[in-house]
Amino acid sequence: MSTPHWETFSESVQGINKKLNQDYGTAEGQGSTEDPLVLAVADGHGAARHARSDVGARRAVALFAGHAREFAGFARSLVREESRGGLSRLMNYAQHDMPRRLVAAWQQDVLGHWDRMRKRSGAGTPPPDTADAEKLLLYGTTLIGALLTPQLFVAWQLGDGELAVVERDGRIGFPLAPAETDLGDETESMCSHRAWSLMRVHWSPVVGPDRMPRLITLSTDGLSKSFASSEGFPRFMAGLDRRLVDEGAKEVRAVLPQWLRQAARHSGDDTTMAAGYRPPHHHAIKE
Amino acid sequence: MSGMLDDGQRLTADDGEEIEVVKLIASGGQGEVYRVRTSGGDRALKWYYPPxxxxxxxSIVQELVSRGFDDDRFLWPTAYVEGSPTAFGYVMDLRPDRFQGLPTLFQRKLRTTPRALLTACLYTVEAYQTLHSRGIAYRDISWGNVLFDPATGDVLVCDNDNAVVEGDSSGISGTMAFMAPELVRGDPGARPGTQSDLYSLSVLLFMFLMNHHPLQGRRELLIHCLDEPAEKALYGKHPLFVFDPEDDANAPDPVEQSTVLATWDVAPKILRDLFTHNFTVGLRDPAARVRESQWRDALRAVLDAVVDCADCGRQNMTQPEETTAGTCWSCGSTLLLPPRLIVVTPPPRAERHLRLHRTARVHAHHLEPEPVRHDYSDGSVLAELIEHPQKPGKFGLANRSGTAWTGTRSDGTTQQIAPGQTVPLRSGLELDLQGARLTVRAK
Incomplete structure (x- = not known):
């Protein structure tokens, strides 16, 4: 089986008047069995009580990438069992085990960071220990992650931001858009109580290379909020898709920072995008 | 993601029905489900992934279609549809909106009540019992295959395309967390069938009522990568019940798994005993697993013994036939047990104990010694407790059946209670209903 070679790009810009960029993103891999496409963005919360959300966002992205590759390995081992329920087991894992494991790993990781920081804090007595929930709050972040292999496209989302999928025929979909949009700036978070239960999952086995989407983008809400109307973001996605088709990934990669800077000026927020693009005349990878 | 079928694509079912694909509804573990247009209205089409x-x-689908199974608890395949010998599916009814998936319940994203949950458990047991009584093993009982109405407890069993005649060996082997340990291990001679269905059913019931998996205790938290070997160890090679009375090595973590500690604590002993038996002795000995009839008897008894807290109004499960109750799981107040209605059915005599809470109802199945199916819907009500319109706090039993009852008071006097009439509730009151004897007791 030959698999399309995916081009990736990831970019993040700091919001106007913000002291540091609390977003983080990554785009890795080629979409093959051995080197799956892994995309992730995280948006660390801005309020003062989330003072270490930049760390929380970085760790969420890194942990997602590790868990996604592990999941891809699990999928590899189960592919041969597809007719005996292998895919059902993977779906169960994706929908139920992965969110719990991801949230647990992130919480354990940032609590470890909190402990290390406490010990390093100056020559005097370290600050008093606090409840874990208080510590986790410091690192609060959203997370969107996606994994694509020749057999599977799976995505997870906790909190705001957008997963946009451009199908092979140019149709644009937002498969993880919530039924009701969050009002105001409050969002679901990796630091929320029972955060795993808030994670939305998109499960979509790939039935053939010709049925794969041609563009997958993950973006923090700094991008979607920069548009004056709700139609603005889908229009931006259609334009991005057109530029990729007409000019290729190299050209888009070069202008993407400028687009995101412009968006960040309008939204005032950090703005991050991670994307995978399948060129129409791809170099196939032999599987 | 584009599915295997395109919107607008036309197919023909083997019964000659013309089908037009409207849109992809969902992707699952074995195939995709589409909304399709037929001459009889919109229906669902499941289409299998190539592998x-x-x-x-x-063969399984064609066999299931040919059975013509007509039961409103199942989304049963009604017509086979073929695109090519290696591309096929089947037509079934669309899922009504009121039914929800169990993962939504486990994520606590919907509101329900202990009565609705117990009803759902009872209906689920009876649905699978119906299959088993017809010699069909479901073989993939899991939380992905049962939908329920959180308001009424009605259930809908879907993905019935793995059900086969007992003894057939083809097809799916189940979802690991719900699979019987002997199947997870791949013991020689172990095959999915009714005995393994009984195990999966118990896992499902445990998850319904306890909001947790019965084998996911501390040991699961220690696993860093839940890959196939880890899953096999947890569910097959070294399964250990989280409340095993002899071995607490897999007890729930008090912080990470606090929910199951709380739900287990408030479950009545009759259910805890069955779960404990099933997940200790029944883990090792398939023949010793709790049968559907045992679950049915225990669940209906507990359902009839649910009481409302007088302080906060929340529903509490109590141990059937106990004359004292503990405290409310929600507010901690001491529970007051309302009067009890003892129903003795016509021969072969069976006894039912109903707690007469403010909304208590006697259904047709209460009067049957061996009801084929329990039905708690409005349509099956024979009697219900109502409050006197002018005297708050005074209750009576209203006759909602089509026939008159004979009532006998504790002093021996009798009266006829015509349909629509109400008899005041008094301790010692006896009622004759369609050959069944009903007696009111204070405790």
Whole structure:
């Protein structure tokens, strides 16, 4: 089986008047069995009580990438069992085990960071220990992650931001858009109580290379909020898709920072995008 | 993601029905489900992924369709549809909106009540019992295959395309967390069938009522990568019940798994005993697993013994036939047990104990010694407790059946209670209903 070679790009810009960029993103891999496409963005919360959300966002992205590759390995081992329920087991894992494991790993990781920081804090007595929930709050972040292999496209989302999928025929979909949009700036978070239960999952086995989407983008809400109307973001996605088709990934990669800077000026927020693009005349990878 | 079928694509079912694909509704573990247009209205079409579209699966679907199973608790395949010998599916009814998936319940994203949950458990047991009584093993009982109405407890069993005649060996082997340990281990001679269905059913019931998996205790938290070997160890090679009375090595973590500690604590002993038996002795000995009839008897008894807290109004499960109750799981107040209605059915005599809470109802199945199916819907009500319109706090039993009852008071006097009439509730009151004897007791 030959698999399309995916081009990736990831970019993040700091919001106007913000002291540091609390977003983080990554785009890795080629979409093959051995080197799956892994995309992730995280948006660390801005309020003062989330003072270490930049760390929380970085760790969420890194942990997602590790868990996604592990999941891809699990999928590899189960592919041969597809007719005996292998895919059902993977779906169960994706929908139920992965969110719990991801949230647990992130919480354990940032609590470890909190402990290390406490010990390093100056020559005097370290600050008093606090409840874990208080510590986790410091690192609060959203997370969107996606994994694509020749057999599977799976995505997870906790909190705001957008997963946009451009199908092979140019149709644009937002498969993880919530039924009701969050009002105001409050969002679901990796630091929320029972955060795993808030994670939305998109499960979509790939039935053939010709049925794969041609563009997958993950973006923090700094991008979607920069548009004056709700139609603005889908229009931006259609334009991005057109530029990729007409000019290729190299050209888009070069202008993407400028687009995101412009968006960040309008939204005032950090703005991050991670994307995978399948060129129409791809170099196939032999599987 | 584009599915296997395109919107607008036309197919023909083997019964000659013309089908037009409207849109992809969902992707699952074996195939995709589409909304399709037929001459009889919109329906659902399941279409298998190529690796799952095996000759064995085709035979199973064709066999299921030919059975013409007509039961409103199942989304049963009604017509076979073929695109090519390796591309096929089947037509079934669309899922009504009121039904929800169990993962939504486990994520606590919907509101329900202990009565609705117990009803759902009872209906689920009876649905699978119906299959088993017809010699069909479901073989993939899991939380992905049962939908329920959180308001009424009605259930809908879907993905019935893995059900086969007992003894057939083809097809799916189940979802690991719900699979019987002997199947997870791949013991020689172990096959999915009714005995393994009984195990999966118990896992499902535990998850319904306890909001947790019965084998996911501390040991699961220690696993860093839940890959196949880890899953096999947890569910097959070294399964250990989280409340095993002899071994607490897999007890729930008090912080990470606090929910199951709380739900287990408030479950009545009759259910805890069955779960403990099933997940200790029944883990090792398939023949010793709790049968559907045992679950049915225990669940209906507990359902009839649910009481409302007088302080906060929340529903509490109590141990059937106990004359004292503990405290409310929600507010901690001491529970007051309302009067009890003892129903003795016509021969072969069976006894039911109903707590007469403010909304208590006697249903047709209460009067049957061996009801084929329990039905708690409005349509099956024979009697219900109502409050006197002018005297708050005074209750009576209203006759909602089509026939008159004979009532006998504790002083021996009798009266007829015509349909629509109400008899005041008094301790010692006896009622004769369609050959059944009903007696009111204070405790």
């Amino acid at each position: 799952c579209a095996t000759p064995e699966q085709r």
